[in-house]
Amino acid sequence: MLSGDMEKRQQMKDDLQRCIDAHKDELHSLSRDIWSNPELAGNEKHAHDRLVRFFSQDQTWTVQSHYKLPTAFKASWGPVSGGVGDPVLNVGFLCEYDALPGIGHACGHNLIAEVGAAAAVGLKAALENQTELPLPVKITVLGTPAEEELGGKIELINAGAFADIDLVFMAHPAQQDASFHPCIIIEEMLVKYYGKASHAAAYPWEGVNALDAAVLAYSNISVLRQQLKPDWRIHGIIKHGGEKPNIIPAYTELEFYLRTPLLKDLCDLKAKAEACFRAAAGATGCQVEITAPTPTYYNILPNATLASLYESNGKALGIHFPEQPTSFCGSTDFGNVSFIVPGIHPFFYICTDALNHTEEYTEAAGAEKAQLYTLRTAKALSMTAVDVVCCPDLLKKVRDDFRLAKLKQK
Numbered sequence: 001m002l003s004g005d006m007e008k009r010q011q012m013k014d015d016l017q018r019c020i021d022a023h024k025d026e027l028h029s030l031s032r033d034i035w036s037n038p039e040l041a042g043n044e045k046h047a048h049d050r051l052v053r054f055f056s057q058d059q060t061w062t063v064q065s066h067y068k069l070p071t072a073f074k075a076s077w078g079p080v081s082g083g084v085g086d087p088v089l090n091v092g093f094l095c096e097y098d099a100l101p102g103i104g105h106a107c108g109h110n111l112i113a114e115v116g117a118a119a120a121v122g123l124k125a126a127l128e129n130q131t132e133l134p135l136p137v138k139i140t141v142l143g144t145p146a147e148e149e150l151g152g153k154i155e156l157i158n159a160g161a162f163a164d165i166d167l168v169f170m171a172h173p174a175q176q177d178a179s180f181h182p183c184i185i186i187e188e189m190l191v192k193y194y195g196k197a198s199h200a201a202a203y204p205w206e207g208v209n210a211l212d213a214a215v216l217a218y219s220n221i222s223v224l225r226q227q228l229k230p231d232w233r234i235h236g237i238i239k240h241g242g243e244k245p246n247i248i249p250a251y252t253e254l255e256f257y258l259r260t261p262l263l264k265d266l267c268d269l270k271a272k273a274e275a276c277f278r279a280a281a282g283a284t285g286c287q288v289e290i291t292a293p294t295p296t297y298y299n300i301l302p303n304a305t306l307a308s309l310y311e312s313n314g315k316a317l318g319i320h321f322p323e324q325p326t327s328f329c330g331s332t333d334f335g336n337v338s339f340i341v342p343g344i345h346p347f348f349y350i351c352t353d354a355l356n357h358t359e360e361y362t363e364a365a366g367a368e369k370a371q372l373y374t375l376r377t378a379k380a381l382s383m384t385a386v387d388v389v390c391c392p393d394l395l396k397k398v399r400d401d402f403r404l405a406k407l408k409q410k
Protein backbone atom coordinates (compact mmCIF):
# COMPACT_ATOMS: atom_id res chain seq x y z
CA MET A 1 0.00 0.00 0.00
CA LEU A 2 1.41 3.39 -0.99
CA SER A 3 1.69 5.89 1.83
CA GLY A 4 -0.32 8.38 -0.29
CA ASP A 5 -3.19 5.90 -0.36
CA MET A 6 -2.96 5.44 3.40
CA GLU A 7 -3.03 9.20 3.84
CA LYS A 8 -6.07 9.47 1.62
CA ARG A 9 -7.89 6.77 3.60
CA GLN A 10 -7.01 8.50 6.88
CA GLN A 11 -8.22 11.80 5.46
CA MET A 12 -11.53 10.18 4.52
CA LYS A 13 -11.82 8.65 8.00
CA ASP A 14 -11.18 12.05 9.58
CA ASP A 15 -13.81 13.61 7.30
CA LEU A 16 -16.46 11.10 8.28
CA GLN A 17 -15.75 11.50 11.98
CA ARG A 18 -16.04 15.27 11.71
CA CYS A 19 -19.31 14.90 9.82
CA ILE A 20 -20.85 12.51 12.38
CA ASP A 21 -19.76 14.83 15.21
CA ALA A 22 -21.26 17.81 13.41
CA HIS A 23 -24.62 15.99 13.15
CA LYS A 24 -24.61 14.52 16.66
CA ASP A 25 -27.57 16.51 18.02
CA GLU A 26 -29.69 15.75 14.99
CA LEU A 27 -28.77 12.07 15.17
CA HIS A 28 -29.57 11.89 18.85
CA SER A 29 -32.90 13.59 18.30
CA LEU A 30 -33.65 11.04 15.53
CA SER A 31 -33.11 8.03 17.81
CA ARG A 32 -34.74 9.73 20.78
CA ASP A 33 -37.87 10.45 18.71
CA ILE A 34 -38.05 6.79 17.63
CA TRP A 35 -37.45 5.73 21.26
CA SER A 36 -40.25 8.03 22.50
CA ASN A 37 -42.73 6.56 20.02
CA PRO A 38 -42.17 2.80 20.25
CA GLU A 39 -43.96 0.82 17.54
CA LEU A 40 -44.30 -2.94 17.10
CA ALA A 41 -42.97 -4.92 14.14
CA GLY A 42 -44.69 -4.00 10.92
CA ASN A 43 -46.36 -0.92 12.42
CA GLU A 44 -43.36 1.42 12.55
CA LYS A 45 -45.14 4.31 10.82
CA HIS A 46 -43.69 7.09 12.96
CA ALA A 47 -40.14 5.74 12.75
CA HIS A 48 -40.46 5.22 8.99
CA ASP A 49 -41.70 8.80 8.43
CA ARG A 50 -39.05 10.25 10.74
CA LEU A 51 -36.19 8.46 8.96
CA VAL A 52 -37.60 9.35 5.54
CA ARG A 53 -37.69 13.02 6.65
CA PHE A 54 -34.14 12.77 7.99
CA PHE A 55 -32.74 11.67 4.61
CA SER A 56 -35.10 13.81 2.48
CA GLN A 57 -33.87 17.05 4.08
CA ASP A 58 -30.58 16.57 2.17
CA GLN A 59 -31.58 16.55 -1.47
CA THR A 60 -28.52 14.62 -2.55
CA TRP A 61 -30.22 11.48 -1.18
CA THR A 62 -32.89 9.83 -3.34
CA VAL A 63 -35.48 8.57 -0.89
CA GLN A 64 -38.17 5.96 -1.52
CA SER A 65 -40.71 5.73 1.28
CA HIS A 66 -42.72 2.51 1.80
CA TYR A 67 -40.05 0.70 -0.20
CA LYS A 68 -41.37 -2.83 -0.96
CA LEU A 69 -42.97 -3.02 2.53
CA PRO A 70 -45.33 -0.48 4.16
CA THR A 71 -42.76 0.60 6.79
CA ALA A 72 -39.51 0.00 4.92
CA PHE A 73 -37.62 2.76 3.09
CA LYS A 74 -34.61 3.19 0.87
CA ALA A 75 -32.27 6.17 0.63
CA SER A 76 -29.56 6.14 -2.04
CA TRP A 77 -26.68 8.41 -2.86
CA GLY A 78 -24.09 8.37 -5.64
CA PRO A 79 -22.38 6.86 -7.53
CA VAL A 80 -19.29 8.96 -7.10
CA SER A 81 -16.12 8.62 -9.21
CA GLY A 82 -15.66 6.31 -12.21
CA GLY A 83 -17.02 6.51 -15.72
CA VAL A 84 -20.45 5.83 -17.20
CA GLY A 85 -21.04 2.08 -17.41
CA ASP A 86 -18.32 1.16 -14.87
CA PRO A 87 -19.42 -1.45 -12.31
CA VAL A 88 -20.47 0.28 -9.11
CA LEU A 89 -19.73 -0.80 -5.54
CA ASN A 90 -22.97 -0.39 -3.60
CA VAL A 91 -22.41 -0.09 0.17
CA GLY A 92 -25.49 -0.81 2.29
CA PHE A 93 -26.36 0.34 5.80
CA LEU A 94 -29.37 -1.11 7.61
CA CYS A 95 -31.65 0.66 10.07
CA GLU A 96 -33.96 -1.33 12.35
CA TYR A 97 -36.59 0.49 14.39
CA ASP A 98 -39.21 -1.89 15.83
CA ALA A 99 -39.91 -2.08 19.56
CA LEU A 100 -41.19 -4.77 21.93
CA PRO A 101 -44.71 -5.13 23.35
CA GLY A 102 -45.08 -3.51 26.76
CA ILE A 103 -41.46 -2.44 27.24
CA GLY A 104 -40.73 -0.17 24.29
CA HIS A 105 -37.19 -0.01 22.89
CA ALA A 106 -35.80 -2.68 25.22
CA CYS A 107 -33.54 -4.01 22.46
CA GLY A 108 -32.30 -0.54 21.45
CA HIS A 109 -33.42 -0.69 17.82
CA ASN A 110 -33.78 3.12 17.93
CA LEU A 111 -29.97 3.15 18.28
CA ILE A 112 -29.59 0.71 15.37
CA ALA A 113 -31.46 3.26 13.25
CA GLU A 114 -29.16 6.01 14.49
CA VAL A 115 -26.00 3.99 13.79
CA GLY A 116 -27.17 3.17 10.25
CA ALA A 117 -28.08 6.79 9.49
CA ALA A 118 -24.89 8.20 11.04
CA ALA A 119 -22.57 5.72 9.32
CA ALA A 120 -24.20 6.42 5.93
CA VAL A 121 -24.08 10.20 6.34
CA GLY A 122 -20.45 9.91 7.46
CA LEU A 123 -19.46 7.75 4.48
CA LYS A 124 -21.15 10.19 2.11
CA ALA A 125 -19.07 13.03 3.59
CA ALA A 126 -15.90 10.96 3.15
CA LEU A 127 -16.71 10.15 -0.47
CA GLU A 128 -18.07 13.50 -1.58
CA ASN A 129 -14.80 14.99 -2.76
CA GLN A 130 -13.24 11.80 -4.10
CA THR A 131 -12.67 11.61 -7.82
CA GLU A 132 -10.28 8.67 -7.96
CA LEU A 133 -11.63 5.60 -6.24
CA PRO A 134 -10.83 2.09 -7.49
CA LEU A 135 -14.53 1.66 -8.31
CA PRO A 136 -17.43 4.11 -8.43
CA VAL A 137 -19.23 3.90 -5.08
CA LYS A 138 -22.83 4.37 -4.11
CA ILE A 139 -24.51 4.20 -0.72
CA THR A 140 -27.84 2.56 0.03
CA VAL A 141 -29.60 2.87 3.36
CA LEU A 142 -32.38 0.34 3.85
CA GLY A 143 -34.94 0.80 6.57
CA THR A 144 -35.65 -2.79 7.56
CA PRO A 145 -38.73 -3.08 9.78
CA ALA A 146 -40.00 -6.01 11.82
CA GLU A 147 -36.93 -7.74 13.22
CA GLU A 148 -38.58 -8.77 16.49
CA GLU A 149 -41.43 -10.42 14.59
CA LEU A 150 -42.21 -11.30 10.97
CA GLY A 151 -38.66 -11.12 9.55
CA GLY A 152 -38.75 -7.85 7.59
CA LYS A 153 -35.31 -8.41 6.08
CA ILE A 154 -36.38 -11.82 4.76
CA GLU A 155 -39.35 -10.21 3.02
CA LEU A 156 -37.03 -7.54 1.60
CA ILE A 157 -34.60 -10.22 0.38
CA ASN A 158 -37.47 -12.03 -1.34
CA ALA A 159 -38.62 -8.77 -2.92
CA GLY A 160 -35.13 -8.17 -4.38
CA ALA A 161 -34.14 -5.25 -2.14
CA PHE A 162 -30.63 -6.63 -1.59
CA ALA A 163 -30.02 -7.73 -5.19
CA ASP A 164 -27.68 -4.86 -6.12
CA ILE A 165 -26.02 -4.35 -2.71
CA ASP A 166 -22.37 -5.46 -2.42
CA LEU A 167 -21.64 -5.01 1.28
CA VAL A 168 -23.91 -4.56 4.22
CA PHE A 169 -23.33 -2.98 7.63
CA MET A 170 -25.37 -2.66 10.80
CA ALA A 171 -24.70 -2.85 14.55
CA HIS A 172 -26.77 -3.99 17.52
CA PRO A 173 -26.76 -2.72 21.14
CA ALA A 174 -25.64 -5.26 23.75
CA GLN A 175 -23.62 -5.42 27.00
CA GLN A 176 -20.16 -5.39 25.37
CA ASP A 177 -18.48 -4.53 22.12
CA ALA A 178 -17.89 -7.48 19.81
CA SER A 179 -17.07 -7.45 16.11
CA PHE A 180 -18.80 -10.82 15.74
CA HIS A 181 -21.07 -12.89 17.89
CA PRO A 182 -22.75 -16.01 16.55
CA CYS A 183 -26.48 -15.33 16.57
CA ILE A 184 -28.34 -18.61 16.23
CA ILE A 185 -31.10 -19.96 14.01
CA ILE A 186 -34.66 -19.47 15.20
CA GLU A 187 -37.96 -20.92 14.13
CA GLU A 188 -41.34 -20.14 15.65
CA MET A 189 -44.05 -22.66 16.35
CA LEU A 190 -47.63 -21.58 16.89
CA VAL A 191 -49.63 -24.35 18.54
CA LYS A 192 -53.42 -24.28 18.69
CA TYR A 193 -55.52 -26.75 20.67
CA TYR A 194 -59.18 -27.23 19.87
CA GLY A 195 -61.36 -28.86 22.55
CA LYS A 196 -65.01 -28.53 23.53
CA ALA A 197 -66.59 -26.05 25.95
CA SER A 198 -68.86 -27.12 28.77
CA HIS A 199 -70.04 -25.86 32.18
CA ALA A 200 -67.02 -26.54 34.41
CA ALA A 201 -69.13 -27.40 37.50
CA ALA A 202 -72.38 -28.76 36.04
CA TYR A 203 -71.15 -30.86 33.07
CA PRO A 204 -67.34 -31.03 33.15
CA TRP A 205 -67.37 -34.56 31.68
CA GLU A 206 -68.95 -33.11 28.51
CA GLY A 207 -65.96 -30.86 27.92
CA VAL A 208 -62.64 -31.43 26.13
CA ASN A 209 -60.17 -29.22 27.94
CA ALA A 210 -57.84 -27.30 25.61
CA LEU A 211 -56.12 -25.62 28.58
CA ASP A 212 -55.12 -29.03 29.94
CA ALA A 213 -53.53 -29.71 26.55
CA ALA A 214 -51.64 -26.38 26.70
CA VAL A 215 -50.40 -27.05 30.24
CA LEU A 216 -49.29 -30.58 29.35
CA ALA A 217 -47.55 -29.27 26.23
CA TYR A 218 -45.70 -26.68 28.31
CA SER A 219 -44.70 -29.36 30.84
CA ASN A 220 -43.64 -31.83 28.13
CA ILE A 221 -41.28 -29.19 26.70
CA SER A 222 -39.89 -28.44 30.16
CA VAL A 223 -39.14 -32.13 30.65
CA LEU A 224 -37.59 -32.37 27.19
CA ARG A 225 -35.27 -29.45 27.95
CA GLN A 226 -32.97 -31.50 30.19
CA GLN A 227 -32.10 -33.75 27.26
CA LEU A 228 -31.23 -30.93 24.85
CA LYS A 229 -27.72 -29.81 23.87
CA PRO A 230 -26.44 -26.85 25.91
CA ASP A 231 -26.58 -24.41 22.99
CA TRP A 232 -30.13 -25.30 21.95
CA ARG A 233 -32.99 -23.17 23.23
CA ILE A 234 -36.74 -23.69 23.43
CA HIS A 235 -38.98 -21.25 25.22
CA GLY A 236 -42.63 -20.32 24.96
CA ILE A 237 -45.75 -18.73 26.35
CA ILE A 238 -49.43 -19.55 26.58
CA LYS A 239 -50.94 -16.78 24.44
CA HIS A 240 -54.54 -17.75 24.97
CA GLY A 241 -55.54 -19.82 27.97
CA GLY A 242 -59.34 -19.74 28.02
CA GLU A 243 -62.10 -17.29 28.80
CA LYS A 244 -63.50 -17.93 32.28
CA PRO A 245 -62.93 -20.50 35.07
CA ASN A 246 -66.44 -21.89 34.74
CA ILE A 247 -66.12 -22.59 31.02
CA ILE A 248 -64.00 -25.59 30.05
CA PRO A 249 -61.60 -23.92 27.58
CA ALA A 250 -62.44 -24.94 24.02
CA TYR A 251 -59.45 -23.18 22.50
CA THR A 252 -55.89 -22.42 23.60
CA GLU A 253 -52.83 -21.13 21.82
CA LEU A 254 -49.12 -21.36 22.60
CA GLU A 255 -46.18 -19.67 20.92
CA PHE A 256 -42.73 -21.29 21.11
CA TYR A 257 -39.30 -20.26 19.82
CA LEU A 258 -36.88 -23.04 18.86
CA ARG A 259 -33.20 -22.13 18.45
CA THR A 260 -30.07 -24.05 17.47
CA PRO A 261 -26.71 -23.04 16.01
CA LEU A 262 -27.04 -25.47 13.06
CA LEU A 263 -29.88 -26.13 10.66
CA LYS A 264 -29.65 -29.91 11.01
CA ASP A 265 -30.04 -29.55 14.81
CA LEU A 266 -33.13 -27.42 14.27
CA CYS A 267 -34.77 -30.32 12.39
CA ASP A 268 -34.11 -32.62 15.38
CA LEU A 269 -35.42 -30.08 17.86
CA LYS A 270 -38.54 -29.48 15.77
CA ALA A 271 -39.31 -33.18 15.66
CA LYS A 272 -38.91 -33.51 19.44
CA ALA A 273 -41.05 -30.42 20.14
CA GLU A 274 -43.75 -31.55 17.76
CA ALA A 275 -43.92 -34.92 19.53
CA CYS A 276 -44.47 -33.06 22.84
CA PHE A 277 -47.28 -30.96 21.37
CA ARG A 278 -49.01 -33.93 19.74
CA ALA A 279 -48.72 -36.04 22.91
CA ALA A 280 -50.60 -33.33 24.84
CA ALA A 281 -53.38 -33.43 22.25
CA GLY A 282 -53.57 -37.21 22.47
CA ALA A 283 -53.73 -37.18 26.27
CA THR A 284 -56.61 -34.71 26.38
CA GLY A 285 -58.57 -35.62 23.27
CA CYS A 286 -57.99 -32.19 21.71
CA GLN A 287 -57.23 -31.47 18.08
CA VAL A 288 -53.89 -29.75 17.51
CA GLU A 289 -52.71 -27.46 14.74
CA ILE A 290 -49.00 -26.55 14.49
CA THR A 291 -47.76 -23.82 12.17
CA ALA A 292 -44.61 -21.71 11.64
CA PRO A 293 -45.92 -18.13 11.35
CA THR A 294 -42.55 -16.50 10.52
CA PRO A 295 -39.81 -17.66 8.16
CA THR A 296 -36.72 -19.19 9.77
CA TYR A 297 -34.04 -16.67 10.79
CA TYR A 298 -30.58 -18.04 9.92
CA ASN A 299 -27.38 -17.86 11.95
CA ILE A 300 -25.04 -14.95 11.09
CA LEU A 301 -22.15 -15.90 8.82
CA PRO A 302 -18.84 -14.46 10.01
CA ASN A 303 -16.72 -12.29 7.75
CA ALA A 304 -13.19 -12.36 9.19
CA THR A 305 -11.86 -9.50 7.06
CA LEU A 306 -14.69 -7.11 7.85
CA ALA A 307 -14.55 -8.10 11.54
CA SER A 308 -10.82 -7.46 11.75
CA LEU A 309 -11.11 -4.08 9.97
CA TYR A 310 -13.97 -3.13 12.27
CA GLU A 311 -11.86 -4.04 15.30
CA SER A 312 -8.86 -1.99 14.20
CA ASN A 313 -11.02 1.01 13.39
CA GLY A 314 -12.92 0.57 16.66
CA LYS A 315 -9.72 0.33 18.68
CA ALA A 316 -8.46 3.55 17.06
CA LEU A 317 -11.63 5.18 18.42
CA GLY A 318 -11.13 3.73 21.92
CA ILE A 319 -13.51 0.76 21.69
CA HIS A 320 -12.48 -2.12 23.95
CA PHE A 321 -13.16 -5.60 22.59
CA PRO A 322 -13.06 -8.26 25.34
CA GLU A 323 -11.03 -11.37 24.42
CA GLN A 324 -13.97 -13.65 25.13
CA PRO A 325 -17.15 -11.69 24.60
CA THR A 326 -19.96 -12.98 26.77
CA SER A 327 -22.40 -10.60 25.24
CA PHE A 328 -25.95 -11.70 24.68
CA CYS A 329 -26.86 -13.66 21.66
CA GLY A 330 -30.31 -14.11 20.28
CA SER A 331 -31.35 -14.48 16.68
CA THR A 332 -31.81 -11.98 13.88
CA ASP A 333 -33.09 -11.79 10.33
CA PHE A 334 -29.70 -10.23 9.51
CA GLY A 335 -28.56 -13.89 9.52
CA ASN A 336 -30.47 -14.40 6.25
CA VAL A 337 -28.89 -11.25 4.80
CA SER A 338 -25.43 -12.55 5.73
CA PHE A 339 -26.04 -15.56 3.44
CA ILE A 340 -26.62 -13.40 0.36
CA VAL A 341 -24.40 -10.31 0.85
CA PRO A 342 -21.04 -10.04 2.68
CA GLY A 343 -21.58 -8.00 5.81
CA ILE A 344 -21.11 -7.46 9.53
CA HIS A 345 -23.41 -7.08 12.51
CA PRO A 346 -21.18 -6.11 15.45
CA PHE A 347 -22.55 -5.61 18.94
CA PHE A 348 -21.93 -2.45 20.95
CA TYR A 349 -21.94 -1.37 24.57
CA ILE A 350 -24.34 1.46 25.45
CA CYS A 351 -23.09 2.38 28.95
CA THR A 352 -25.28 0.08 31.01
CA ASP A 353 -25.04 -3.34 32.64
CA ALA A 354 -28.76 -3.86 32.06
CA LEU A 355 -29.80 -6.78 29.86
CA ASN A 356 -31.66 -6.55 26.54
CA HIS A 357 -35.42 -7.03 26.74
CA THR A 358 -35.73 -5.41 30.19
CA GLU A 359 -37.20 -2.05 31.22
CA GLU A 360 -33.74 -0.99 32.40
CA TYR A 361 -32.37 -1.52 28.91
CA THR A 362 -35.21 0.56 27.47
CA GLU A 363 -34.16 3.40 29.72
CA ALA A 364 -30.50 3.03 28.70
CA ALA A 365 -31.35 3.02 24.98
CA GLY A 366 -32.94 6.44 25.32
CA ALA A 367 -30.28 7.95 27.57
CA GLU A 368 -27.85 10.70 26.59
CA LYS A 369 -24.94 8.62 27.88
CA ALA A 370 -25.52 5.93 25.22
CA GLN A 371 -24.72 8.51 22.53
CA LEU A 372 -20.94 8.44 22.73
CA TYR A 373 -20.97 4.65 22.26
CA THR A 374 -23.59 4.74 19.52
CA LEU A 375 -21.81 7.34 17.41
CA ARG A 376 -18.43 5.70 17.99
CA THR A 377 -19.89 2.49 16.59
CA ALA A 378 -21.27 4.36 13.56
CA LYS A 379 -17.82 5.84 12.95
CA ALA A 380 -16.12 2.43 13.17
CA LEU A 381 -18.61 0.94 10.67
CA SER A 382 -18.20 3.85 8.29
CA MET A 383 -14.37 3.70 8.57
CA THR A 384 -14.52 0.00 7.76
CA ALA A 385 -16.51 0.83 4.64
CA VAL A 386 -13.83 3.38 3.69
CA ASP A 387 -11.13 0.70 3.96
CA VAL A 388 -13.01 -1.61 1.63
CA VAL A 389 -14.02 0.97 -0.99
CA CYS A 390 -10.44 2.31 -1.16
CA CYS A 391 -8.67 -1.01 -1.37
CA PRO A 392 -9.56 -3.63 -4.03
CA ASP A 393 -7.44 -6.27 -2.23
CA LEU A 394 -9.58 -5.92 0.87
CA LEU A 395 -12.75 -6.10 -1.18
CA LYS A 396 -11.49 -9.34 -2.72
CA LYS A 397 -10.70 -10.77 0.73
CA VAL A 398 -14.16 -9.81 1.99
CA ARG A 399 -15.73 -11.60 -0.96
CA ASP A 400 -13.48 -14.66 -0.48
CA ASP A 401 -14.42 -14.82 3.22
CA PHE A 402 -18.07 -14.69 2.28
CA ARG A 403 -17.77 -17.58 -0.16
CA LEU A 404 -15.72 -19.62 2.33
CA ALA A 405 -18.15 -19.04 5.21
CA LYS A 406 -21.04 -20.20 3.02
CA LEU A 407 -19.13 -23.30 1.94
CA LYS A 408 -18.42 -24.18 5.57
CA GLN A 409 -22.17 -24.22 6.27
CA LYS A 410 -22.73 -27.05 3.82
Ligand SMILES: NCCCC[C@H](NC(=O)CCCN)C(=O)O
Binds near residue numbers: 149183186
Ligand atom coordinates in the same frame (compact mmCIF):
# COMPACT_ATOMS: atom_id res chain seq x y z
N1 LIG B 1 -39.63 -14.01 15.55
C1 LIG B 1 -38.79 -13.98 16.68
C2 LIG B 1 -37.54 -13.26 16.40
C3 LIG B 1 -36.86 -12.88 17.66
C4 LIG B 1 -35.68 -12.08 17.40
C5 LIG B 1 -35.08 -11.54 18.65
N2 LIG B 1 -34.01 -10.70 18.27
C6 LIG B 1 -33.30 -10.03 19.15
O1 LIG B 1 -33.49 -10.09 20.35
C7 LIG B 1 -32.17 -9.23 18.57
C8 LIG B 1 -30.90 -9.91 18.90
C9 LIG B 1 -29.90 -9.79 17.86
N3 LIG B 1 -29.12 -10.96 17.86
C10 LIG B 1 -34.60 -12.67 19.56
O2 LIG B 1 -35.37 -13.05 20.43
O3 LIG B 1 -33.50 -13.17 19.39
